[in-house]
Amino acid sequence: MSLTRFLPTPSDRMGxxxxxxxxxxxxIVEYGPxxxxxxxxxxxxxxxxxxxxxxxxxxxxxxxxxMGDTSRLENAIxxxxxxxxxxVIFAVASSCSAVIGTDLRGVCxxxxxxxxxxLVTFEQGGFRGDYAAGIKEAYRLLxxxxxxxxxxxxxxxxxxxxxxxxxxxxxxxxxxxERLMKEAFGMEPHTALCLETDLEKIASMGGAEVxxxxxxxxxxxxxxxxxxxxxxxxxxxxxxxxxxxxxxxAVGRQIGRPVNPRLAGELKKRAMETAQYRMYGRxxxxxxxxxxxxxxxxxxxxxxxxxxxMGIAPTRQISAHSLAPLENxxxxxxxxxxxxxRVDLMRSLHRTLVLADDTxxxxxxxxxxxxxxxxxxxxxxxxxxxxxxxxPRGADMVLExxxxxxxxxx
Amino acid sequence: xxxxxxxxxxKTLSRIEDPRKxxxxxxxxxxxxxxxxxxxxxxxxxxxxxxxxxxxGTDECAYYTxxxxxxxxDWGGLAGRCVSVTIDQHDITFGCAKKTEAAFAxxxxxxxxxxxxxxxxxxxxxxxxxxDAVADAMAAQYGVPVMAVHTEHFKCENHMPGVERTIxxxxxxxxxxxxxxSVNVIGQRMGRFxxxxxxxxxxxxxxxxxxxxxxxxxxxxxRRAPAAQVNIxxxxxxxxxxxxxxxxxxxxxxxxxxxxxxxxxxxxxxxxFGFLKLPMPEELAALRQxxxxxxxxxxxxxxxxxxxxxxxxxxxxxxxxFMASIGMVPQLIQCHGIHAEDAEDVRRxxxxxxxxxxxxxxxxxxxxxxxxxxxxLYLGHxxxxxxxxxxxAQVHTDMGGGMLGYEVTPYLVKQLLASAEEAREIRKGxxxx
Numbered sequence: 001m002s003l004t005r006f007l008p009t010p011s012d013r014m015g016x017x018x019x020x021x022x023x024x025x026x027x028i029v030e031y032g033p034x035x036x037x038x039x040x041x042x043x044x045x046x047x048x049x050x051x052x053x054x055x056x057x058x059x060x061x062x063x064x065x066x067m068g069d070t071s072r073l074e075n076a077i078x079x080x081x082x083x084x085x086x087x088v089i090f091a092v093a094s095s096c097s098a099v100i101g102t103d104l105r106g107v108c109x110x111x112x113x114x115x116x117x118x119l120v121t122f123e124q125g126g127f128r129g130d131y132a133a134g135i136k137e138a139y140r141l142l143x144x145x146x147x148x149x150x151x152x153x154x155x156x157x158x159x160x161x162x163x164x165x166x167x168x169x170x171x172x173x174x175x176x177x178e179r180l181m182k183e184a185f186g187m188e189p190h191t192a193l194c195l196e197t198d199l200e201k202i203a204s205m206g207g208a209e210v211x212x213x214x215x216x217x218x219x220x221x222x223x224x225x226x227x228x229x230x231x232x233x234x235x236x237x238x239x240x241x242x243x244x245x246x247x248x249x250a251v252g253r254q255i256g257r258p259v260n261p262r263l264a265g266e267l268k269k270r271a272m273e274t275a276q277y278r279m280y281g282r283x284x285x286x287x288x289x290x291x292x293x294x295x296x297x298x299x300x301x302x303x304x305x306x307x308x309x310m311g312i313a314p315t316r317q318i319s320a321h322s323l324a325p326l327e328n329x330x331x332x333x334x335x336x337x338x339x340x341x342r343v344d345l346m347r348s349l350h351r352t353l354v355l356a357d358d359t360x361x362x363x364x365x366x367x368x369x370x371x372x373x374x375x376x377x378x379x380x381x382x383x384x385x386x387x388x389x390x391x392p393r394g395a396d397m398v399l400e401x402x403x404x405x406x407x408x409x410x
Numbered sequence: 411x412x413x414x415x416x417x418x419x420x421k422t423l424s425r426i427e428d429p430r431k432x433x434x435x436x437x438x439x440x441x442x443x444x445x446x447x448x449x450x451x452x453x454x455x456x457x458x459x460x461x462x463x464x465x466x467g468t469d470e471c472a473y474y475t476x477x478x479x480x481x482x483x484d485w486g487g488l489a490g491r492c493v494s495v496t497i498d499q500h501d502i503t504f505g506c507a508k509k510t511e512a513a514f515a516x517x518x519x520x521x522x523x524x525x526x527x528x529x530x531x532x533x534x535x536x537x538x539x540x541x542d543a544v545a546d547a548m549a550a551q552y553g554v555p556v557m558a559v560h561t562e563h564f565k566c567e568n569h570m571p572g573v574e575r576t577i578x579x580x581x582x583x584x585x586x587x588x589x590x591x592s593v594n595v596i597g598q599r600m601g602r603f604x605x606x607x608x609x610x611x612x613x614x615x616x617x618x619x620x621x622x623x624x625x626x627x628x629x630x631x632x633r634r635a636p637a638a639q640v641n642i643x644x645x646x647x648x649x650x651x652x653x654x655x656x657x658x659x660x661x662x663x664x665x666x667x668x669x670x671x672x673x674x675x676x677x678x679x680x681x682x683f684g685f686l687k688l689p690m691p692e693e694l695a696a697l698r699q700x701x702x703x704x705x706x707x708x709x710x711x712x713x714x715x716x717x718x719x720x721x722x723x724x725x726x727x728x729x730x731x732f733m734a735s736i737g738m739v740p741q742l743i744q745c746h747g748i749h750a751e752d753a754e755d756v757r758r759x760x761x762x763x764x765x766x767x768x769x770x771x772x773x774x775x776x777x778x779x780x781x782x783x784x785x786x787l788y789l790g791h792x793x794x795x796x797x798x799x800x801x802x803a804q805v806h807t808d809m810g811g812g813m814l815g816y817e818v819t820p821y822l823v824k825q826l827l828a829s830a831e832e833a834r835e836i837r838k839g840x841x842x843x
Contacts, residue, residue, distance in 0.1 A: 002513035004494040005520075007476050011469040029439060033532055033563035035446020038771070039474035053774060056439035060564045065536065076439035083411040083437075083775075095468045096532045096564060099502060126468045127499045340516070362488055378480055378488050 001338035006359045007376050008339075009321060010166065011126035013092070014043075015134025018166050020090050020122075021049045023142070024198035027056065027086040027117075031073045031104060032094020032125075034059035046377065047165050056080060060096055068100065070107045077108070081115035087199050088146070089117045098125020120145055132297075132321035135164050136217035139193050142202055143221035149228045151206035156185075159208045160192040161225075161233070162218035167296050168357075168375045168382065169389045170195060176388035177212065180238060184248045184259045193221065206231060210255050215298045216326040238390045239302025240398075241271040242309060270392060271309075277402065278311035286410040287351050294318040294342065294356035295374030297326060299389055300333055303355055303373060306395060310402065312353055316345060320357070320374055353405045355398075369405040371398060411437075413778035420742075420766040423759060429748040433767045436775040444746075444771040447561035448475060450572025451529045452492065453599060454624035456484045458580070460524035461629055462517065465494040466510055466541065467531030472496050493517060497533060507539050514548050514556075524629035525555040525583060527576060535562035555583050555629070567746045567769070573599060574647035577623045580632050581654045587637035592618040593686070594638040596663075597648025598625035600723055601812020607697065608642070608666065608814040615683075615691050623651070640685040642666050644814060646749065665751070667725045668810065668818055670732040672701040675816050694816075701819035705736055708823045713737030715830045718783065718802075720744050720790020721770055723811035724818065729789075731755035732819075733826070734762050741783045744770040744790070786833040787826070803833035 020028055021044060030037050037057035044051055058076040063069060073091070080089055093104050108119040120141065124134060139161060158181060163174050174192050181187045190208045191201035205211075206229025213222045213235040222233035234254045238244035245267040248259045258264075281289045289312040293300040297319040304314040318336055323329040336342050346356070346363035354364055355371045358378035364370060373389055388394045416436050426432045448465065452475050455463040465472050472494035479485035479492040495513040497506045510528065517523070526548070530541045545558040557579035561572045577596065593612065595603050603609050603622050612619060621627045621635040636659035641652045643665050652663035662685050666678040676698055683690050716739045719730055726745045734740055735758060743765045748756060759765065773792055780800040788797050789805040797804050805825050810818060 001516065002495055002509045003516035004472060004476075004496055004513075006488060007480070008469040008472045008494060008496045010473055014470055014473070033446060034440055034443025034771070035449065035563045035569070036470060036474070037440075038442045038445050039449060039478075040470075041442055042474060042477055052441060056441050056774075057443040058438060059435075059440060059443055062565050065564045072438055076437075079437055080439050095470065096536065099533055099536050126470050127502065130469070359488060376477075 001340040004339050005343070006339065010131040012124045012129045012131060012134030012137065013095070013122075013126040014040075015131030015164070015166065016092060016122050016124060016138050017055075018044065018047060018049060019135050019138035019164065019194040020092070021051065021054060022165055022194045022197060023088075023202065025086060026088040026090060026199060027054055027080050027084055028090045028092055029073070029076050029080055030055070030057045030092050030094055031070075031097045031102065032057065032060055033096060036094060046381075049165060053084060060094070065096060065100055068102065070102060073104075073107055074111050077111050077119065078115055081117045086117050088120055089115070090120050090122060092122045093125045095125045095127070098123065098127060129324060130321045131166060132217055132325045135166075135194070136220065136325045139218045139221035140224065142193060143205075143224040143228075146199060146202045147205045147225060147228060148203045149206060151204045151229060153209075154190065154207040155209050156187050157190045157208045158187055158210045158212055159190050159205050159231075160195075161211050161213045161222050162215035162298075163192040163195040164215070165195055166375060167299075168373060168377075169387065169394075172385045172388035173214075173390040173394070175385055176391035176393055177214070177238065180244065180248060180263075180391055181251070183263050185252065185255065185257050193218065205229070210234060210251065212251065215296070216328065219327055237298045237302050239299065240306025240309065240395050241267050241274065241392055243302055243306055244391050244395070245271065267392060270395070274310050274399070277406070280406055281311040284409050289313070289353070289405075289409065290315045291353040291355065292316045292318070292345070292349060293373070294354075294360055295320050297321065297323065297329065297333060299373055300355075301330055303389065303398065304332070306398065307353070307402075312402065312405075315352075318342065318345070351409060353402065367408065369401060369408055371401045411775055411778045413780075413782035416775055416778055417766060417782055420768050422764045423743070423756060423767055424764045426748060426767055433745065433747070433769060435769045435772050436779070437772060440772040441774050442771060444567060444769075445569035446563040447566055447569055447572025447575070448529060448531050448563070449478070450569030450574070451527065451559050451561050451576045452478060452572075453569070454573045454576035455491070455527050455529075456482065457622070457624040457626045458525070458632070459626070459628045462491045462493060462521065462523040462526045464510075464513065464517065464526055464528050465492070465531065466506060466528060466534050467494070467497065468533055469496045471531045491523070502533065502537055505537065505539050506534055507541070507544050510541070510544055511548065514552070518552050518554070523554060525557070527557050527559050527579065529559045529561055529576075532562045532564060535560055557582050568771070570647055573624060574650060577648065578650045578654070580623060581651055581658075583629060583632045584636050584655070584659070585633050586659060587634055589639055590618070590637045591686075592620040592638045594620045594635050594641045595622045595625070596641050596643050596652055597645035598622060598814075599645065599647075599811070600625075602626065603814070605812045606814040607817040611679075611691055611693065611815065614693065615686075615688055617686060617688070623648070636661060640664055640682065642682060644668065646751070666814065667728070668723055668814060670724055670729050670818050670822050671735065672698050672705065672816060672819055674728065675701070675818070679815070697816040701816040704820035704823045705732075708827055709736045712826055712830055714739060715787060715826070715833075716741050716783070716785045717787040717789060717805075718742045718744075718776075718779070718785045720788060720792060722789050722807040724807065724822070727752045727755040727759065729822070730765070731758040732822075734759050738826070739763055740765040741785050742766040742768065742779060744768055746770060786837075787829050798836055801833070801837050803829040803836060805829040
């Protein structure tokens with residue numbers, strides 16, 4: 001099963017690039033063929049990422065590949081340093097430079113004394129896993145190299161670790177978490193790795209009271225920050241009403257504060273209201289409720305639990321990315337590396353609630369009910385930032401389609 | 411960035427001896443950089459109905475290419491004719507030929523392509539898998555034409571070699587035919603040939619158009635392409651295929667690029683109808699007169715108008731030479747090479763100006779050049795508001811991509827006149843600060 005008919009899973013390098021491009025005051029210099037950089041503009045533009053004066057390519061010529069001449073990279077770094085004065089230059093390998101074995105770190109070590117910007121290297125060329133491995137490395141390296149120890153403590157603030165601009169509704173999810181944290185504890189966000197952040201905010205992350213880790217790929221970064229800055233962390237993501245309450249209570253336990261009773265009460269009430277769907281399910285004569293989820297691991301897990309609580313048992317939970325970068329993936333969530341398996345699965349479904357991406361939607365028979373929870377986007381765009389997948393607002397959105405799903409069942 | 415320093419690094423046209431070495435980028439760090447030949451190959455396969463493009467490359471190469479095709483009707487959308495074999499660390503170590511063969515088997519089990527282009531990218535080319543052999547083996551096994559197209563970007567400067575190699579690979583599809591008096595059109599990348607003046611003129615003269623590569627044809631039309639009396643090559647990328655066809659099938663070719671100068675267009679028409687052994691259509695005289703009149707009338711308003719050339723659908727140096735011939739002043743030209751066919755145009759440009767030469771697709775440092783050269787016009791893709799702030803009007807010429815013949819001249823002149831007027835408006839009361 002070697003053929004890819006649709007969009008392949010983005011590589012580690014792509015995950016690194018879209019993470020780093022959200023860090024203001026930094027510049028990325030790619031050591032590779034110019035065409036890849038130019039080609040990437042389509043995807044990054046779709047993700048809403050600005051690239052001009054943030055992303056450069058050195059291009060590579062045959063003599064660079066054959067002879068291993070790295071002067072092109074050295075000159076490009078010096079030039080960017082002189083012309084744009086970024087605080088940090090991320091030197092990112094390409095598939096070509098990775099295959100020929102360019103010692104990117106060595107080049108940067110040699111150039112570092114000649115430039116003012118701090119040089120940080122990413123030697124992944126797209127062969128060390130998919131984007132989950134890439135964003136994990138980006139979080140880890142930023143936490144390790146960019147965060148200063150001994151930052152002034154700012155009680156009442158928190159960081160979000162694990163935001164990924166490549167994830168569907170990422171920005172809306174971050175805003176929803178910020179809204180919940182404000183309402184639950186009166187806390188303010190410091191910054192999010194990696195979304196609309198900058199080097200100053202990253203440097204001072206250690207001042208936050210707590211780090212909220214919303215995907216496992218950010219756990220190594222969280223541990224680094226715990227060790228370096230003494231910042232405790234809470235791992236988990238708020239999906240569904242009960243899931244949101246559980247998440248807030250976990251944060252509350254960590255920071256030693258109770259969840260705002262009004263918010264807790266509202267979430268409890270909403271969670272209880274969803275119990276009626278179990279009854280609806282039992283009343284069906286012909287059909288049996290079932291859900292299939294395919295998307296980011298955390299969303300699949302969290303939304304799967306939300307649906308399970310309503311009696312809509314997830315029959316398959318498929319991670320859109322490899323589970324290898326995760327430390328403790330639940331057994332119920334699988335990764336299907338061969339596209340054909342995913343295609344066959346989607347084509348086989350009937351009268352199922354399917355939470356997945358647009359590619360899956362195109363494969364489904366008409367008797368299924370679909371909710372988009374993942375990229376890539378094929379049909380339409382992602383505009384709204386008030387329509388998260390997380391929190392009660394995300395649960396509300398899912399619930400609307402759950403109602404529609406029940407309408408299709410007998 | 412200092413514009414003076416940037417300019418000091420560049421050579422002017424008169425000092426270019428070896429274009430590959432002497433025409434260099436403004437900076438080492440480029441944005442956005444040139445398109446890659448993989449994209450060029452995709453542009454070509456898009457126009458060949460019934461053909462599948464199978465990319466062999468990294469997830470990233472495959473992702474971006476597929477991403478470009480998913481809303482294209484020509485490609486068949488998301489489930490369309492662009493598929494891939496994505497390679498990983500294991501494939502780099504052990505080769506990706508076997509994986510490609512397995513993917514090919516899957517493809518053939520699910521689809522019935524009329525031809526398959528296996529398009530290899532940088533990494534498979536570095537590791538050196540023999541994809542020509544793979545293509546031959548797949549063709550023999552499945553009885554379908556399979557062509558390998560090599561699109562490593564580190565051996566070329568932009569996407570054009572990808573288009574060129576793809577259409578040249580179509581030679582393998584062709585079979586000897588009786589000549590039928592038709593013409594093939596080779597090298598049209600943009601627009602529909604049916605919308606061009608040249609198509610109308612040929613139709614009025616009773617000349618049938620056969621294969622159009624890569625702007626829209628079927629595999630069957632490519633197979634029968636040697637039946638043509640003449641190949642019309644409308645861009646340099648069509649020359650290798652035309653030369654091969656001339657050698658194998660005895661099909662002569664006429665080079666009929668998107669020339670702007672009426673005299674060049676006239677020569678191309680004469681050449682074409684000479685090979686067709688047909689009299690020159692009478693309508694051409696009126697068309698030429700209209701083109702010459704447009705150019706002559708524009709001289710007064712365009713004389714002394716300075717410009718920087720970025721990119722247009724036209725032939726870079728011929729277009730610049732034409733503009734110089736009507737009194738405009740080229741200050742900087744972005745291009746990737748100077749070919750033997752450009753010698754006359756170079757001479758014509760140098761007779762009135764000696765512009766700086768640099769590579770294309772690196773717009774960031776241009777901002778500093780604008781402050782030094784203060785051109786009135788910029789031809790090509792740029793951010794229009796940024797240009798306006800510098801007192802520069804953008805010249806839009808994309809519509810010219812669908813033109814061939816005398817229609818090009820008045821179109822370009824009209825765009826130049828409008829933009830020159832806009833530049834004067836922008837600069838009223840002095841240059842914008």
